[in-house]
Amino acid sequence: MQKIYLDHSATTPMNEKVLDAMMPYFTSEFGNATSIHTFGQKASLAVQRARENTALFLNCKASEVVFTSGATEANNIAILGLIKALQKNNLGKIHIITSTIEHPAVLECFQLLEKEDDIEVSYLPVNSKGIVSKDEFEKLIKDNTVFVSMMYVNNETGAVQPILDIAKTIKKVKEKRKKEGAKFPLYFHTDAVQAANFFSCDVKDLGVDLMSLSGHKISGPKGVGVLFVKDNIVLEPIQFGGHQEKGLRSGTLNVPGIVGIGEALLFAEDRRKTNSKKVSGLRDMLIEGVTENIPDVVLNGDMDNISPFHANLGFKGIEGESILLDLDFEGIAVSTGSACASGALNPSHVLLAMGIRKEDAHGAIRFTLGSSNTEKEIETVIEKLPKIIKRLRKIAPKN
Numbered sequence: 309m310q311k312i313y314l315d316h317s318a319t320t321p322m323n324e325k326v327l328d329a330m331m332p333y334f335t336s337e338f339g340n341a342t343s344i345h346t347f348g349q350k351a352s353l354a355v356q357r358a359r360e361n362t363a364l365f366l367n368c369k370a371s372e373v374v375f376t377s378g379a380t381e382a383n384n385i386a387i388l389g390l391i392k393a394l395q396k397n398n399l400g401k402i403h404i405i406t407s408t409i410e411h412p413a414v415l416e417c418f419q420l421l422e423k424e425d426d427i428e429v430s431y432l433p434v435n436s437k438g439i440v441s442k443d444e445f446e447k448l449i450k451d452n453t454v455f456v457s458m459m460y461v462n463n464e465t466g467a468v469q470p471i472l473d474i475a476k477t478i479k480k481v482k483e484k485r486k487k488e489g490a491k492f493p494l495y496f497h498t499d500a501v502q503a504a505n506f507f508s509c510d511v512k513d514l515g516v517d518l519m520s521l522s523g524h525k526i527s528g529p530k531g532v533g534v535l536f537v538k539d540n541i542v543l544e545p546i547q548f549g550g551h552q553e554k555g556l557r558s559g560t561l562n563v564p565g566i567v568g569i570g571e572a573l574l575f576a577e578d579r580r581k582t583n584s585k586k587v588s589g590l591r592d593m594l595i596e597g598v599t600e601n602i603p604d605v606v607l608n609g610d611m612d613n614i615s616p617f618h619a620n621l622g623f624k625g626i627e628g629e630s631i632l633l634d635l636d637f638e639g640i641a642v643s644t645g646s647a648c649a650s651g652a653l654n655p656s657h658v659l660l661a662m663g664i665r666k667e668d669a670h671g672a673i674r675f676t677l678g679s680s681n682t683e684k685e686i687e688t689v690i691e692k693l694p695k696i697i698k699r700l701r702k703i704a705p706k707n
């Protein structure tokens with residue numbers, strides 16, 4: 309059976325050139341990058357090259373790149389590490405802001421911090437299209453707001469957030485505080501995992517202080533990520549050991565993985581320029597085909613403000629899980645909500661935050677495309693899906 313993979317938001321197939329670049333570091337070049345001998349030097353050189361490739365992609369200095377075990381760890385270090393450092397400055401009560409639609413790797417850090425007496429957390433809501441408002445954001449800022457974490461592109465809906473506007477507001481507040489000699493600093497972190505494929509992640513253009521990326525979402529390997537930490541920003545480690553990565557991420561460097569993410573980022577510009585149109589074309593074809601051939605389907609999101617590879621579609625009256633299983637039986641891989649939340653039958657926190665009713669959120673399917681998908685594959689989905697939906701609606705209990 310032909311297999312059709314439409315779950316690129318969960319993970320992507322690895323680029324063969326990336327794998328080729330990694331291979332020697334599993335075998336002949338197996339040295340520990342911190343060893344002093346020649347084996348170590350070779351590994352260390354490969355890490356340095358990857359750091360420079362990453363810096364090129366981010367438009368930052370190589371010294372501002374911290375390699376981690378993934379974006380989950382990058383988010384944890386950014387958020388918990390920064391707050392821990394700020395708490396050492398005796399600022400008194402501090403206020404931090406995130407959005408309601410963040411990845412659990414961000415949300416759960418904020419939920420943890422919220423339990424501390426000296427920390428107040430605000431969760432910026434989204435509109436029905438899944439997008440935060442910069443005006444609402446501005447209203448949330450207080451004199452003691454020290455940190456904002458706002459994702460770039462949402463993993464479930466593909467909704468693109470107004471990161472630039474958020475950064476501008478933050479800059480304005482910082483300038484005002486500087487003039488007034490206020491004691492509170494203000495830092496901006498973005499989880500750019502889902503943006504790195506098709507959007508510019510130039511940290512200077514975006515005006516961010518901290519940014520998280522993941523290897524396996526950009527045709528690179530799993531188990532490796534990047535945290536951009538702007539010069540002079542002090543983070544406290546949240547993990548202890550051998551002091552690798554400027555003490556921020558103790559643990560033997562994953563050399564093959566680091567080589568892989570550095571290599572994968574080299575292809576980012578290519579993807580942005582050539583693949584973005586192709587992928588969004590296929591995605592539009594899918595949305596059109598599905599909505600024309602199936603009644604009661606809604607796009608959870610806004611066509612004008614969505615990443616090129618996402619389509620989150622809500623099928624009224626049925627459970628997303630049964631659609632997913634029926635499609636899988638036909639060799640078509642999609643997801644409900646986010647991969648991490650799969651298995652749990654809770655409706656997606658992102659869709660609920662958009663004001664979608666619980667029973668409708670249960671009927672959501674996330675299609676996320678990649679550059680290896682073809683028109684033929686999308687035609688197959690458009691042909692198979694109406695029958696599946698019709699059958700499931702027939703057997704669904706009426707409420």
Ligand SMILES: *Cc1c(COP(=O)(O)O)cnc(C)c1O
Pocket residue numbers: 317318377378379380381411413459461462463499501502521522523524525531532533
């Ligand atoms: C996948 C994902 C993560 C987690 O990345 P890992 O490298 O798998 O830990 C974090 N944020 C977003 C938006 C994601 O899509």
